Amino acid sequence: MADGEFGGYGGRHVPDPLREPLDELAAAYDEVRETDAFREEFRALLEEFTGRPTPLYHARNLSERYGADIYLKREDLLHGGAHKINNALGQGLLAKHAGRERLIAETGAGQHGVATAMVGALLGLETEIYMGKKDAERQAMNVFRMRLLGAEVNEVTRGGAGLADAVDVALEDFAENVADTHYLVGSAVGPDPFPRMVRDFQSVIGEEAREQFRERTGALPDAAVACVGGGSNAIGLFHAFRDDEVAFYGAEGGGEGPDSTRHAAPLASGTDDVLHGMKTRVLGDDVEVHSVSAGLDYPGVGPEHAMFRAVGRCEYTAVTDDEALAAFRELSETEGIIPALESSHAVARAIQLAEEGAHDSLLVNLSGRGDKDMETAAAKFDLE
């Protein structure tokens, strides 16, 4: 398989001005990632800066309730509150080792922008975050966090002033400034080399979990479950188990918007198309993505997941807002852990599988913590 090809998905579907920057980035990645200096610094900072390894937690109350052993990989305990920092740190270090002085990133809800700003501060790289003006207004606290961390936040007003417009502006910046700038993409999406690079940086999740699970139980889990937005935490969990007899389950956002036909599940219900430089599963223009969790609100998905779906390696299901919110509450009450709304989709799917008696042991990636979701949750539940 050619680099960046995942069974006919992926590739580099970009306009001419982006070809050279991507060639240079791919070459830098292939060169730097195998060096001892890079690997050692990444390993050390994952430990000291982000707090790895994260624990594997046996959710005993939930397991007892549903009659299956449910284990949670606790990415919610990482610095910044989610798995996003693994990738931000990996790409930030790559940029530094490749002699770049500046990071740019786009962000929707702001979580990836905050992770990038943290890494920019750590590594002394100038950092500029592009954010749609509408998103910046809705996520004022994250804008403040990014600025506090020393990043410049550039509010994009063109087009619909949303995430897609921020992507366009960031790509233009990258094409113009490739000599000194790295574009830090936030999920396993986009043109090659991003999907494989982000997967590699997130693979630490599954590598740790595989070791921990074996140590604890003497075996591997029957199934691994993760939520899928762009697909980075899921591919990061799955990768270490790809050649094992472990079933994979991906939970997409299947929220209903105002006209009840809207959802954010390109794997469960999309078609093959080209989006943001990659061939993948995409939702049509007539469908507006919607999920109660901002992190799952993306009309496409990483190309490796499109391949997993095509060959039947992973089963992808849309989980509704209501199902995710119920799991959010249930995990809080039964285990004393408040998950991110994104991660709640994976918990909901794991509970369904346990109820069906599909597997005896389930490994669930708890991709992030729920602190950022308190306002959303408080508007949904009346807890008097």
Ligand SMILES: *Cc1c(COP(=O)(O)O)cnc(C)c1O
């Ligand atoms: C951003 C985010 C996601 C979705 O991104 P992926 O690339 O699909 O992993 C999932 N969970 C949390 C907590 C997030 O912040």
